[in-house]
Structures are given as C-alpha cells and as structure tokens.
Amino acid sequence: MWDSAQQRFVDVFSCTDLVDILLFSHRALAPSSAVAAGAASHVVAPGAAGSVSGDAQQKLERCQLRDLHGLKRSQPGGFVVASVDDSMYHGCLMLKQHRLECLPLGDAACSSSVLHLLLPEQVLAFLVSSNEFRKDHATLFAATLAEAVLPHCLPLRTVHRDATLADALSLLSAERLLAIPVVEPSGALQDVVSCRDVRLLASLTQTSDLSMRLEDSLRSLPPSPLRLHSCQPSDSLASAITRLANADVAQLVCVDDQRGVCGVITASTVLSALLPPPAGGE
DSSP: EEEEETTTOOOOOOOHHHHHHHHHHHHHHSHHHHHHTTTTTTTTOTTTTHTTHHHHHHHHHHGGGGGGGSSOOOSSSOOOEEEEEEEEEHHHHHHHHOOOOOOOEEESSSSSSOOEOOOOHHHHHHHHHHHHHHTTTHHHHHSBBBHGGGGSSOOOOOOEETSSSSHHHHHHHTTTTSSSEETTTBBBEEEEHHHHHHHHHTTTOSSSSSSSSSHHHHHHHHTTSOOEEEEESSSHHHHHHHTTTTTTTTOOEEEEEHHHHHHHEOOHHHHHHSOOTTTTTT
C-alpha cells in the first residue's frame, strides 16, 4: 500500500486482512442485540447476518485500503521491509519473527521502493533447487514431520462441517491462522478452509451472508484438486518441502491413519522448523 501524501509504502494488504475486514463489515452493520449475542465468539448471531448481508456487501465494496489503519487486525499493522542485499537467512528470520505472509524487498532497507515480495514458499523452492543444501543437510531432510515439523505447528484448531462461515472467519482472525481443517463429527478430516478460499469467496460475492453453513460456502467454490492436500506424520521433511514449494499448495493437513488431524503445515511452519530459536529461547 502506497501513501501518496507520505510518498512511501506504509502497509501490506493480505488475505488475512480481508478476513478481518469481512468480520468488521458484518459486525458493524449487525443489530446491537446480534452483536451482543455474538460478542464472546466474535460472530454475528445466527439469522442476523442474513438480514444485513446486502448492506455488508455494499460496505465492503465502499471500504478503502486506508481504513486498515483504523481496523483492529489479526496481524500487526505497519510496513516491514528488507533489502535485496540482505542474506536469505535474514529474510527468513524476518518472515518468522513477524509472522509475515510476505516480506517486501527494497533496494535498501527503507520503505520508498519495493522490488520484490519474498514468500515463504519461494524460500522452499530455492531449497528444493539447491542440491548442495540438501546434500549438506541430508539428515534433517530425511527426518519425519513428526520429528521435525509438527512440534513447530500452531495449536490445532478445527471446525465442524456444520459450522457457519462466521465461525470459521472468527477463528482464522482470532488465532491468526492461514487455514483450518474442516472435520466430520468423528473428527476425521473432510475439507479445509483457508484465507485463500475466503479471497475467492469474496470475489464471487459469496461472503454476503456469514450465517451460511461453511460446508455450503465451500461447495460454491469452483471444483479444484488443489484445495485439500494431506500428509502423514511419517512423511519426510524433504517431501513436505517439495510439495509446499509449489505456490498452488497453500498448506498440508497432517492426518493419522484414521484421518484424524494432527496439525496444519505451511511453508512458514517449515521455515520455523529449519531456523534456530531466537536468543533467550523465546
């Protein structure tokens, strides 16, 4: 986001911000009783979202990106930038430290120019292409996901298939998650809802009614074999890196033999596993 008055970049607008904006738009227009009823869970009460869905869609269309500065967001506001002259290691540390979806790269460590956006999956693609790196770290690449990655995953959160779209958005926002597994009553994996999915739903105007069942919302998405990708704890770290290096694979849902969910693995999770912990053990 470029601020013409300040003549500099001031922020980054991401899919995570879109989730926050959708929730804000619907809560702002919901009747006070509905807001009170949903205050604890940060969702609009059932039935209330539908009554304001048209107004919420119009509010979303009128919203300007500058309004992000006044919105309570699930990710930190502001602009974090690195220089293209910095090391790859430094860029990875910044991605991890700030939990960024992307890291702007400028020609110097300033906010007046941006030459590229560094994505975690691009780092993994670099590792996949580096035979020397894989050879030097053969033992680490051969480690299982249970050993090397699952301990670095965020606390597991799931939603049931009969939950509402509002339930899923609220959890994505409150927990700063990129994706949430959708499970059967038995706990078995059925689907996944991600911030990328929310972006597509919004583009298809399928976010006007947040009281819609999540299962119905996901069914409105164009059929794609690329939405749900799973893995197992016994899979190697190398296999996960190779799969997540593909920009079309946003996350891997790790499941056991009974399809029970063990965790959600993203490119950012893998980077956290590869990087040493910060000084002080934080």
